[in-house]
Amino acid sequence: MLRQFTTSLMFQTRGRGLLEVTSGIAGWAAGTGVAEGLLTVFVRHTSASLLIQENADPDVRGDLDRFFARLVPDGDPLFRHRDEGPDDMPAHVRAALTAVQLSIPLSGSRLALGTWQGIYLWEHRTRPHRRELVLHLLGA
Template identity: 80%
Template structure:
């Protein structure tokens, strides 16, 4: 019999960069008691995104930040929307180029992530924010 669980995780960011959320997501999934299913994560913002990325070498996260800084620079004169500063529209473009939703299978009560994969909230604004990630889990419980 399928069951559902839903929660909202709050993530305090330090400003632009990747904040790993694998542990709180995994702990919430473990508490659900579900064994097989599908987790959907959704970030409720237009200037942040979600990615699955390597969690072993921090250089990967730095390289991603540097690549996006080159691809979508702050203060680019192309952008008219600057209501909250020169990083405003670049943050929206960065979010549009990545994802605001992830789906991760649940297998044997655990997220089916690869060995070096972690779940990250990617803050695209330069100043700290409190972000919301809605987690929805649909699946079947283990044996009673």
Template identity: 60%
Template sequence: MPVGQIEIVVRGQGLHEFTDRAAEWLAGQGVGEGLCTLFIQHTSASLLIQENADPSARHDLENWLNRLVPENDSLYTHTLEGPDDMPAHIKAALTATSLSIPVQNGRMLLGTWQGLYLWEHRHHAGRRRVVMHVG
């Protein structure tokens, strides 16, 4: 059962698609059928399957979550790493840190308009790791 890791460079807060990179990794594993599990190794980012055709859907999701979990809330005590850190942890807790996708004929069975996204909840650019397992 192959396990691998892909690194995703993020430009800052938002949805960063990595469907092609995940599909490329999967194709190299020689697995015909199974289940592909993705897991993000961070507490201030998450994973999402979302529409990949119209960018306005992603924009609306980002705006909605930012409104739901605002920065600079007076209730936050975890503020040492900046005003976006505690909201990022809350956003990651409300969304997904792992995804499971069926695999058939060596391909993820994503729907026509579905893509894989790393949802970065912090403002800064950086690198994030996603572990992939197929079995």
């Protein structure tokens, strides 16, 4: 019989950058007792996103940040929307180019992530923010 569970997890970011959230999500999923299923993780914001990425070498996260800084620079005169500062519209574009939702299989009561994979909340604003992730798990 399939069961489903939902929850929200809050995370405080330090400003722009990738914050690994794997352990909090994995801990919640394991606590549901579901052995096999599918977990959906959704970020409830328009200036942050989700990413599955390497969690071994911190240079990967730095390189991603530097690439996006080049691709979508703060203060770009192309953007008119600047209600909350020069990083406002670039943060929205960065979120649009990445993902606000992830689907992760659960196998043997564990997230079916690869050896070097972690789940990251990617803060695109330069200031710290409190971000909410909604989790939905369907399985048996």
